[in-house]
Amino acid sequence: MTHAAKLLQKPWIWAYLAAILVWILTVSVTGGSSAIGLTHAAFTFASFAVIVGTGQMLVITLGPGNIDLSVPATMTLAGTVALKVMAVDNTMILPGLLIAIGIGIAVGSANYALIKLLRIPPIIATLCMSFLVQSTAIWTNRGLRVKPPPALAEFATSSPLGIPNVALVALLITLGAWVLLERSLYGRWITAIGQSMAAARMAGIPVDGARALTYVICAVLASVAGYLLASFSGGAALNMGAEYLLMSIAVVVIGGTSVAGGYSNVPGIWGASLFMFLVVSMLNTYGLGAGFRMIMTGVIIIAVILLASRRQTSSP
Amino acid sequence: MTPDTAPPLIEVEQARLRFGAVKALDGATLHIRPGECVGLVGHNGAGKSTIVNVINGALTPDEGTLRAEGAPVERYGIKAAHALGVRCVFQELSLCPNLTVIENTRIVHRELGSGRGLGWRSTARRIIERSLDEIFPGHGIDSRATVGSLSIAQRQMAEIAMAFSDAGAPPRLVILDEPTSSLDATLAGQLLAQVRRFVDAGGSVIFISHILHEILSTSDRVVVMKDGNVVAERPAGGFTADSLFEAMGSVAKPENAAQARRDLSSAPVLLEQRGRGLPFRAHRGELVGLTGLSGHGQTEMLLELYRQRSGDWLPLRDPAVAFVAGDRRVNGIFHLWSILENFAVASLGDLTRRGLVNDSAVADKGDGWKRRIEIRTQDMNNPILSLSGGNQQKVLFARALATRAPVVLMDDPMRGVDVGTKREVYQILREEAAGERTFVWYSTETEEVCLCDRVYVFREGEIVAELVGEEINEANILAASFQGEAA
Numbered sequence: 001m002t003h004a005a006k007l008l009q010k011p012w013i014w015a016y017l018a019a020i021l022v023w024i025l026t027v028s029v030t031g032g033s034s035a036i037g038l039t040h041a042a043f044t045f046a047s048f049a050v051i052v053g054t055g056q057m058l059v060i061t062l063g064p065g066n067i068d069l070s071v072p073a074t075m076t077l078a079g080t081v082a083l084k085v086m087a088v089d090n091t092m093i094l095p096g097l098l099i100a101i102g103i104g105i106a107v108g109s110a111n112y113a114l115i116k117l118l119r120i121p122p123i124i125a126t127l128c129m130s131f132l133v134q135s136t137a138i139w140t141n142r143g144l145r146v147k148p149p150p151a152l153a154e155f156a157t158s159s160p161l162g163i164p165n166v167a168l169v170a171l172l173i174t175l176g177a178w179v180l181l182e183r184s185l186y187g188r189w190i191t192a193i194g195q196s197m198a199a200a201r202m203a204g205i206p207v208d209g210a211r212a213l214t215y216v217i218c219a220v221l222a223s224v225a226g227y228l229l230a231s232f233s234g235g236a237a238l239n240m241g242a243e244y245l246l247m248s249i250a251v252v253v254i255g256g257t258s259v260a261g262g263y264s265n266v267p268g269i270w271g272a273s274l275f276m277f278l279v280v281s282m283l284n285t286y287g288l289g290a291g292f293r294m295i296m297t298g299v300i301i302i303a304v305i306l307l308a309s310r311r312q313t314s315s316p
Numbered sequence: 317m318t319p320d321t322a323p324p325l326i327e328v329e330q331a332r333l334r335f336g337a338v339k340a341l342d343g344a345t346l347h348i349r350p351g352e353c354v355g356l357v358g359h360n361g362a363g364k365s366t367i368v369n370v371i372n373g374a375l376t377p378d379e380g381t382l383r384a385e386g387a388p389v390e391r392y393g394i395k396a397a398h399a400l401g402v403r404c405v406f407q408e409l410s411l412c413p414n415l416t417v418i419e420n421t422r423i424v425h426r427e428l429g430s431g432r433g434l435g436w437r438s439t440a441r442r443i444i445e446r447s448l449d450e451i452f453p454g455h456g457i458d459s460r461a462t463v464g465s466l467s468i469a470q471r472q473m474a475e476i477a478m479a480f481s482d483a484g485a486p487p488r489l490v491i492l493d494e495p496t497s498s499l500d501a502t503l504a505g506q507l508l509a510q511v512r513r514f515v516d517a518g519g520s521v522i523f524i525s526h527i528l529h530e531i532l533s534t535s536d537r538v539v540v541m542k543d544g545n546v547v548a549e550r551p552a553g554g555f556t557a558d559s560l561f562e563a564m565g566s567v568a569k570p571e572n573a574a575q576a577r578r579d580l581s582s583a584p585v586l587l588e589q590r591g592r593g594l595p596f597r598a599h600r601g602e603l604v605g606l607t608g609l610s611g612h613g614q615t616e617m618l619l620e621l622y623r624q625r626s627g628d629w630l631p632l633r634d635p636a637v638a639f640v641a642g643d644r645r646v647n648g649i650f651h652l653w654s655i656l657e658n659f660a661v662a663s664l665g666d667l668t669r670r671g672l673v674n675d676s677a678v679a680d681k682g683d684g685w686k687r688r689i690e691i692r693t694q695d696m697n698n699p700i701l702s703l704s705g706g707n708q709q710k711v712l713f714a715r716a717l718a719t720r721a722p723v724v725l726m727d728d729p730m731r732g733v734d735v736g737t738k739r740e741v742y743q744i745l746r747e748e749a750a751g752e753r754t755f756v757w758y759s760t761e762t763e764e765v766c767l768c769d770r771v772y773v774f775r776e777g778e779i780v781a782e783l784v785g786e787e788i789n790e791a792n793i794l795a796a797s798f799q800g801e802a803a
Contacts, residue, residue, distance in 0.1 A: 198647040209629040
């Protein structure tokens with residue numbers, strides 16, 4: 001088999017090919033003048049989707065029915081509280097981050113507690129949790145928009161190495177996730193659980209421990225994304241997480257992770273996140289309205305799921 | 317046997333039926349004449365349910381002929397069987413729980429729908445209540461109640477009454493599959509009396525039961541099945557309970573059963589469990605067998621033993637038990653993974669460095685076990701599903717044996733495994749047991765149970781007998797699983 005053919009076998013390759021195609025289509029319309037700006041923006045905005053999507057991917061790997069719908073609310077709460085605590089003070093940047101992470105740990109633990117103690121499906125449990133968390137965010141925020149500390153805002157928006165800082169952070173996180181999934185004991189555990197929870201239990205895997213940890217990691221990554229996004233956009237807004245609900249699931253699916261669980265794909269998250277941003281830019285460039293953009297986004301996700309399922313059935 | 321003047325109601329001749337590699341019926345022949353009750357006995361998997369399903373039209377045999385009232389039938393099916401008058405009462409209740417007894421009657425008797433229009437409820441009620449009153453006087457069942465609200469015994473009574481009821485197409489052959497398992501002695505007596513009345517009036521009954529005295533007292537003729545074939549057939553008077561046992565278990569003793577059994581009662585106790593019935597105990601290095609009829613609590617006990625001794629939140633530093641699944645697809649293999657990953661998953665804790673899996677150590681261990689247990693593959697990195705069922709099962713054995721767990725629990729793991737593989741695994745089990753490993757082995761095959769040092773017999777969720785050494789033989793196991801008392 002040639003290298004090219006081998007590359008085409010990779011489940012993540014399609015996300016990258018699609019991203020490149022859309023990039024070319026967009027740049028060709030604007031006459032090439034926007035190439036650098038578009039690329040830069042794509043990496044910046046894709047970063048947030050990558051961080052949230054990585055957490056969602058770990059949860060989806062746990063198998064059918066596992067999903068975290070509390071991601072947007074967690075992002076909002078973490079961003080709101082962290083900015084309020086930091087109070088535009090540069091010395092409070094690290095405590096702010098720790099608070100965001102603490103919120104993630106709390107929300108993730110509460111999510112799994114609901115799933116386990118009340119025996120309700122994750123989709124319901126995390127949706128309930130999302131209302132609680134969003135209400136808490138509204139209560140703490142009270143309509144105020146606190147600015148991020150100047151140094152943090154500077155960090156989140158600049159790119160001293162030519163690559164946006166947020167993209168570097170997202171890259172580090174995905175590298176960590178890759179090691180965790182492909183090399184660590186925990187990674188073996190969650191892919192086993194995703195294939196068969198009963199078999200995993202009987203193979204000596206601590207199923208509850210591994211699942212709880214996964215929901216916590218997902219919520220922590222959502223919190224970190226919320227913290228960075230709020231700092232990037234000059235303050236937390238109550239609807240700042242909204243678009244990341246669909247986005248976090250879409251990038252996982254388009255990236256080649258199996259919706260049925262047990263198989264995940266870290267590189268695909270990047271390709272898919274870039275693709276999702278570029279599609280929106282392309283439709284914008286063509287002057288299409290918001291409503292049509294959303295329809296197209298839905299159509300694209302459905303098309304990718306169809307293609308992905310056909311790929312899996314055709315190859316043994 | 318003296319030929320009757322009337323032709324047999326149903327004749328199944330030389331029926332053969334395979335499910336994959338399993339021969340469910342292997343040339344079985346069964347005749348049912350009008351006015352007789354045929355008792356059908358045999359061990360699990362003997363083919364009783366299969367031949368009954370051939371007669372009620374649910375299954376079509378691969379080979380063999382079927383005659384109804386002396387004439388060969390071409391297109392036999394559930395409808396044709398119903399029209400002929402075949403009715404069934406199954407072990408697993410088959411009424412719709414969300415409907416009332418009356419509505420269920422309407423479903424069973426299609427005739428009620430035609431021509432009677434809206435009036436079917438009162439007709440159905442009359443039919444079912446008459447049948448109930450006749451069979452179980454003073455039954456106390458409200459026919460307007462939904463089946464789901466009835467007790468298990470009442471449901472069974474409703475089902476039996478349904479089978480004997482007549483709504484235009486009279487019942488001529490009633491098949492009773494373990495009908496008394498949820499009835500108490502009085503109700504069972506009423507049912508057996510009904511069977512005799514029905515038979516004396518010219519009807520036929522096929523009666524399946526594990527309670528042998530019921531079979532002997534109620535049937536005119538007893539048919540013994542084994543391995544998909546009829547192995548004995550005599551008038552009921554020609555059998556005693558003992559000779560019936562023997563007929564069911566007339567397998568030649570396998571050679572390897574002759575191995576020396578060890579008495580390990582002085583070795584330290586590794587597992588102990590108290591529940592209903594006799595206490596369970598397993599000593600170091602012992603091969604403990606669990607047996608009895610299938611589904612009488614053996615698997616539940618193994619799962620319980622496993623759950624109590626493994627961590628659900630944190631992994632144990634030293635695994636206490638390992639598990640070999642019998643139902644590979646449910647709690648055995650990980651279908652997306654390679655052979656190596658499937659093999660290694662239970663012992664990964666010992667094959668990691670600082671939380672990261674040590675690939676070369678895993679590969680070395682995999683190669684060692686591949687040679688030892690002869691997993692037939694070129695490459696351990698091939699997908700697990702590329703292996704045959706027997707080899708997949710070997711991987712599951714290797715997975716459990718490769719752990720450091722001193723106790724291995726086995727949930728009837730040899731189902732659907734070919735003879736050659738079985739022999740190899742038996743050999744490995746013996747080596748491991750000699751190396752002081754303890755095995756708790758649930759098996760539905762007597763040959764395997766006879767390899768054990770000590771055997772617990774299960775019945776209705778509890779241990780009813782403990783057999784040691786020379787007591788372990790098919791007759792004793794059958795006696796204990798059917799009657800609940802050690803021979």
